[in-house]
Amino acid sequence: MNEIRVGGMRFALDLSQPLYEQVLEQVRSSIAKGEIALGEKIPSVREMAQALKINPNTVMRAYQELERDQLTETRRGQGTFITTDADKVSHIRHRLAEEAVEEFLARMSSLGFTAEDIANILRAKGGEGR
Amino acid sequence: MSVAIKGEGITKLYAKRRALDGFDIEVPEYAITAILGPNGAGKSTFMRMLTGMVEPDAGTLTVLGERPSWQNNRRISYLPDRARWYQGHTVEKAIEWGARLLPEFRKDEAWELAGSLGLEADLETEGMSKGQEARLMLALCLAREVPLLILDEPFSGIDMLSREKIVAALIDSFSTRRQTVLICTHEIAETESLFDHAVFVNDGRTALAGSVEDLRAERGSMQDIYRRIYG
Numbered sequence: 001m002n003e004i005r006v007g008g009m010r011f012a013l014d015l016s017q018p019l020y021e022q023v024l025e026q027v028r029s030s031i032a033k034g035e036i037a038l039g040e041k042i043p044s045v046r047e048m049a050q051a052l053k054i055n056p057n058t059v060m061r062a063y064q065e066l067e068r069d070q071l072t073e074t075r076r077g078q079g080t081f082i083t084t085d086a087d088k089v090s091h092i093r094h095r096l097a098e099e100a101v102e103e104f105l106a107r108m109s110s111l112g113f114t115a116e117d118i119a120n121i122l123r124a125k126g127g128e129g130r
Numbered sequence: 131m132s133v134a135i136k137g138e139g140i141t142k143l144y145a146k147r148r149a150l151d152g153f154d155i156e157v158p159e160y161a162i163t164a165i166l167g168p169n170g171a172g173k174s175t176f177m178r179m180l181t182g183m184v185e186p187d188a189g190t191l192t193v194l195g196e197r198p199s200w201q202n203n204r205r206i207s208y209l210p211d212r213a214r215w216y217q218g219h220t221v222e223k224a225i226e227w228g229a230r231l232l233p234e235f236r237k238d239e240a241w242e243l244a245g246s247l248g249l250e251a252d253l254e255t256e257g258m259s260k261g262q263e264a265r266l267m268l269a270l271c272l273a274r275e276v277p278l279l280i281l282d283e284p285f286s287g288i289d290m291l292s293r294e295k296i297v298a299a300l301i302d303s304f305s306t307r308r309q310t311v312l313i314c315t316h317e318i319a320e321t322e323s324l325f326d327h328a329v330f331v332n333d334g335r336t337a338l339a340g341s342v343e344d345l346r347a348e349r350g351s352m353q354d355i356y357r358r359i360y361g
Binding site for chain 2: 013016019045046050052054058
């Protein structure tokens with residue numbers, strides 16, 4: 001998987017998974033990480049399809065979903081822009097954090113650790129100043 | 131979803147071989163559909179049927195709602211698997227020829243395409259590389275404002291840079307135009323990210339068909355599926 005940079009955003013697509021979900025998730029996480037700023041213009045469907053070498057329909061579908069979540073807005077004749085609403089961005093940051101924690105907890109529990117073990121490990125790590 | 135091409139139970143016999151054997155297909159409108167399979171699976175026979183060059187022995191086929199015919203071909207832009215040029219032609223003369231003879235041909239678009247595909251006006255068709263030929267044919271095909279574009283093996287045996295230019299030109303064209311695209315290919319490594327819909331052909335029948343995104347979620351990449359079906 002090669003990393004492709006489009007504007008400030010980074011993409012790495014895996015052809016064995018639906019591409020639309022990956023484009024959507026990767027734009028979301030670019031917004032959450034601040035790789036692309038509030039109110040910034042995002043590449044057109046054509047530019048994004050061209051950069052990622054994928055079907056424009058796939059990009060369109062991801063963009064529609066972003067718009068539905070109000071993370072982007074399309075201004076007629078000007079293009080598509082990231083929301084200027086900081087609450088929306090902190091909302092995805094929070095959601096991505098929850099997802100990451102859930103993944104971590106699921107993995108730890110599959111390794112046989114209890115909630116108490118996990119808390120202890122986290123505390124010990126925290127004690128190292130991280 | 132509207133259907134641009136529909137085939138049911140198509141059978142074609144050659145001497146002793148069944149090229150197609152009860153082949154079913156639905157090609158959705160305004161999407162990029164790929165017909166995939168190794169040489170000899172029956173892909174080319176089906177492609178030739180779309181423009182009426184080959185007739186089915188049994189089964190039904192409609193293209194843009196009609197049976198294949200030369201009248202219907204006015205609405206189809208067809209990229210053949212082999213190029214044929216007039217003697218002494220150049221890129222410029224080929225575009226002039228297209229403007230005179232091909233229905234719904236947009237000459238200004240042809241020039242724009244030739245430019246973005248890296249073809250100089252005075253480049254002679256004689257002595258062109260396979261990649262240059264493929265690029266010129268593609269420019270002529272994409273310059274037509276028609277509802278159906280058919281590409282028969284557009285990527286086979288051409289150099290990597292030509293291939294990349296062809297992919298880029300297809301993405302641009304598909305971004306700006308509402309058109310149904312059908313691509314027949316056995317080379318999926320660098321092209322599968324372009325497809326909306328895939329039809330895997332094996333021994334003259336449909337082995338598997340569906341939305342590429344759904345197939346990815348259920349079975350993995352088109353390359354993986356290809357290996358499982360034909361490997």
